[in-house]
Amino acid sequence: MSVFDTLKERGFIAQVTHENEIRELFDKEKVSFYIGFDPTADSLHVGHFLGMMVMAHMQQAGHRPICLIGGGTATVGDPSGKTDMRKMMTDEVIAHNCECFKKQMQRFIDFSDGKALMVNNGDWLKKLNYIEMLRDIGPHFSVNRMLTAECYKQRMEKGLTFLEFNYMIMQAYDFMELNHRYDCKLEMGGDDQWSNIIAGVELIRRKEAKAAFGLTFTLLTTSEGKKMGKTEKGALWLDPAKTSPYEFYQYWRNVTDADVEKCLALLTFLPMKEVKRLGSLQDQAINDAKKVLAFEVTKLIHGEAEALSAQQAAEALFNGTGNLDNVPTIELSEADFGLKLLDLLAREGVFASKSEGRRLIQQNGLSLQDEKITDVDFVLSKELFSEKSLLVKKGKKKYYRLVIA
RNA sequence: GGGUAGGUGCCCGAGUGGUUAAAGGGAGCAGACUGUAAAUCUGCCAACUUCGGUUUACGAUGGUUCGAAUCCAUCCCUGCCCA
Structure with missing residues (x-):
């Protein structure tokens, strides 16, 4: 051909x-x-x-x-x-x-x-x-x-x-x-x-x-005609320091159903037969196609090892299987205990501003180890660390892992 | 250079002296619903806050006024028409 x-x-x-x-x-x-x-x-x-x-x-x-x-x-x-x-x-x-x-x-x-x-x-x-x-x-x-x-x-x-x-x-x-x-x-x-x-x-x-x-x-646009590759932080970069492989993976994992086939065809080297098969999956099954897409694209950009790590992190977070080591991590020092969680996360860039973080908490958008945080003044204490890491969830599907350095 | 219409929050766009942190829409964020989807509904959407407020904001700088995005002056920028 x-x-x-x-x-x-x-x-x-x-x-x-x-x-x-x-x-x-x-x-x-x-x-x-x-x-x-x-x-x-x-x-x-x-x-x-x-x-x-x-x-x-x-x-x-x-x-x-x-x-x-x-x-x-x-x-x-x-x-x-x-x-x-x-x-x-x-x-x-x-x-x-x-x-x-x-x-x-x-x-x-x-x-x-x-x-x-x-x-x-x-x-x-x-x-x-x-x-x-x-x-x-x-x-x-x-x-x-x-x-x-x-x-x-x-x-x-x-x-x-x-x-x-x-x-x-x-x-x-x-x-x-x-x-x-x-x-x-x-x-x-x-x-x-x-x-x-x-x-x-x-x-x-x-x-x-x-x-x-x-x-x-063709320009890479979504089925709604919008430019693709925009994240809340701006462009979806290929540099892992600007957009982590995990974030990158998640972006493709979350494309809308209608865009899956197009993305597979344009952004991977999978044979078209396979692309068509994956693209034709319906309902829940199309999630498998999205996983393939995310994995393949991440592999092309960041290499297989990173793609696997990103995939594992995603599995761990969303399916509860696998380990959490590759989830975006925030390291805490002793001095951070006693800080309000809000202040800490704002400092780490998880929230764009304190107001935004406050709003999110007030709207039930933040949880720690699956427990909703409802108190804006919630203080991070060392006693919370019964395990070596704590999982913070922002909104529906953004996760951060807190570990003691 | 002359005339004329403009410059409003991430974008579009209302607003012509106070009740305007500024209508409406879009984008975005959160909640519900779901399949880590879409659609839909609800809430939020300047920053800081001891949650009572405070400080910045309507091109820029000055001015009038108790009070201005709204009036005046100068300047900068853009469209259109003329030269």
Whole structure:
């Protein structure tokens, strides 16, 4: 089966510029293709993960992924966030972020022997001479046409700065540059990148009279159309220091029924037959599919050992089997006894604020060893520790283990 | 540069001198129900609190007033129209 069909079958593909040619291209040569990542944080998140899955599938089929890190674009600051201009990032920070990205990507993408490349567009964008570039590629862009792009349409009402308008041109330029340097023929990206991608494809076709292609993949959204991968704390990070493997596991364990099949297809390498079987489970049985999903995705990101630990912790908490060692743990020192539980948990970040914690307790949302805590002033005493750890439950399914250090 | 409409809590959006920590909706959180699901219903949703309150908040800064998100001045930002 060709990769194209694999991607299609698994539901990755949203739009393609030239379906037949791309299909043919995939069959007859090793294609260099690229996906861009903006190094705006020191960790990738699930949004990026989808792109990496695409790269992994492609690499398995013998093609060459190029990870383009937007070091150049990040120095400018992408204004799409609007309200406040993103702070300019220093080269050191960007370099650091790139390193972090690479480490995380290495788990899925094989960078050895040039089987995949990682490049930074700062290498060429920063050297650009404005006049030269303008004369060079400016004539190939029609403003009239650019303005009809879907991504700008909505912005026409809200306001659009030149900086932002210019983004498409920079991205198109990137594609052309990669085409020169590495014979990169295909740009991929999330479906929101469609306009930017075709800008690059057209630039290469017009200016170089060479073939270039674009393909976008489905954005990871819930069945309600909301962006997936949001937790109460923000993004679902791939860095275990930012999102623990347990939290990560729980996120996937809790996706809604309707999203299970889609997630399995996009975020795991399970054969489609199995994906379909699991996705078709009904009612209680679909919980098994969610367990598989959570385990597989956690394994891909954090490795099998961590996935097993997370799974065990979950089993221990929700089924009462297995040990609790891997449950998120808060270590207490002698000095903590005598503190109000509320203060302690607020300090540890379990509650965003004391008010929130107080509210939660008043609403019966907190329990200690399965006993509801109803007293806001409940004090943590050493006598409570008849066993070596105490289990705190916040809300319906968030657990923390208190242990004496 | 001129004219004009605006800038309200996480987001959208009402509010034109006091009863407004600010309607309504969305998001989020908690409780009930369940399958660690969805839907539904209920409550909460600035921070701190000795639970009586206190302190911050309606673009920014000053001012008028017993009292301002609401009035005035200046400034910053955005849309639209004109140049």
